[in-house]
Amino acid sequence: MTYIAKPKLHHPSLARNKVGYTRRDYEGRVSTLCAGCGHDSISAAIIQACWELDIEPHRVAKLSGIGCSSKTPDYFLGASHGFNTVHGRMPSVLTGANLANRELLYLGVSGDGDSASIGLGQFAHVMRRGVNMVYIVENNGVYGLTKGQFSATADRGSKSKKGAINADSPVDLIGLALQLGATYVARGFSGDKEQLVPLIKGAIAHQGAAFIDVISPCVAFNNHAGSTRSYDYVREHNEAVSRIDFISPRDEITASVAPGDCVDVEQHDGTVLRLRKLHADYDPGNRVAAMAHVQALQAEGEVVTGLLYIEPEALDMHAALRTPLQALNRLGEAQLCPGSAALEKVNAGLR
Numbered sequence: 001m002t003y004i005a006k007p008k009l010h011h012p013s014l015a016r017n018k019v020g021y022t023r024r025d026y027e028g029r030v031s032t033l034c035a036g037c038g039h040d041s042i043s044a045a046i047i048q049a050c051w052e053l054d055i056e057p058h059r060v061a062k063l064s065g066i067g068c069s070s071k072t073p074d075y076f077l078g079a080s081h082g083f084n085t086v087h088g089r090m091p092s093v094l095t096g097a098n099l100a101n102r103e104l105l106y107l108g109v110s111g112d113g114d115s116a117s118i119g120l121g122q123f124a125h126v127m128r129r130g131v132n133m134v135y136i137v138e139n140n141g142v143y144g145l146t147k148g149q150f151s152a153t154a155d156r157g158s159k160s161k162k163g164a165i166n167a168d169s170p171v172d173l174i175g176l177a178l179q180l181g182a183t184y185v186a187r188g189f190s191g192d193k194e195q196l197v198p199l200i201k202g203a204i205a206h207q208g209a210a211f212i213d214v215i216s217p218c219v220a221f222n223n224h225a226g227s228t229r230s231y232d233y234v235r236e237h238n239e240a241v242s243r244i245d246f247i248s249p250r251d252e253i254t255a256s257v258a259p260g261d262c263v264d265v266e267q268h269d270g271t272v273l274r275l276r277k278l279h280a281d282y283d284p285g286n287r288v289a290a291m292a293h294v295q296a297l298q299a300e301g302e303v304v305t306g307l308l309y310i311e312p313e314a315l316d317m318h319a320a321l322r323t324p325l326q327a328l329n330r331l332g333e334a335q336l337c338p339g340s341a342a343l344e345k346v347n348a349g350l351r
């Protein structure tokens, strides 16, 4: 089923963005996921964010692991580079690709099983290295593709479709990302596109490790009473710390919110994230406070969403390693082979 392509015909009057593409040019193949799966809404949010940001599809590399969530890159950005890797191994492939060519936008899409179970080690290292990327986990609390076993992010005490109670503590990917040094950390809900699209745009504009945990209900195996990842549960317990508006440098910044109710965060590339504060004392610039706030509300069963932490002037892996600006495959012989005099100097230093 995954080979079904969408018809290419466009209505001639479809709106085009600044780089000449219609929204449909950002679509992929026909989704084969279950009707109502949260993952499809995330694909739609990615499409909208990329179209509105005028990103040329061939400038994007989308990478994933294995799972229903990891299948989704086939359903958006059909003209982008793609690599469907091995279960849990997307982060190392993304890191290698990014090291070789920093000119592309790296979009990693994974599942809670893919990132918090088999891929937990890889998740940790890609965050601590500060790889410049957008890393999205489509978090449904189960292994959807293999028919609904609890994943490592399932809450202790939550109930499976067949009535089993999960006895294990959950892996908290938000807490891990914060602790490991990710410089843009957010949580969204697939059922709230108004919140999710600007969160994705902010992550794309961010020059560093951007992580978004998106609660994405699995309608086939984890959408019943007793689940803490169902549409009903998340709607009832969604505690947003802020609403963000994404303002690109060419947009006029309008003062539509009373001063004190919002904070403007300017990023490297001139984009501004306007945070409309819903919790007056929440500070998205304080990593430790963010961890404490999320933990405290999670302990009460709330699902904390919004932009939780941002370090606008973040330095990424390339800055730390002082790698060349040019993609490795475009380096000339002079850069790749510094000559025998340089080699002699290195050897002399080792004698």
Ligand SMILES: Cc1ncc(C[n+]2csc(CCOP(=O)(O)OP(=O)(O)O)c2C)c(N)n1
Pocket (backbone or CB within 6 Å): 066, 067, 068, 069, 070, 087, 110, 111, 112, 113, 114, 115, 118, 138, 140, 142, 143, 144, 145, 146, 151
């Ligand atoms: C090495 C390996 N181990 C196990 C599997 C079986 N497997 C396929 S998908 C999956 C879990 C997917 O769960 P998640 O990442 O949460 O994705 P979802 O389907 O829920 O979106 C597992 C265990 C596999 N494909 N490869």
Ligand code: SF4
Pocket (backbone or CB within 6 Å): 032, 033, 034, 036, 037, 038, 039, 068, 069, 140, 144, 145, 217, 218, 219, 220, 221
């Ligand atoms: S099994 Fe669950 S995660 Fe997979 S497509 Fe169906 S609803 Fe989505």
Ligand SMILES: [Mg+2]
Pocket (backbone or CB within 6 Å): 067, 111, 112, 113, 138, 139, 140, 141, 142, 143, 144, 151
């Ligand atoms: Mg899952």
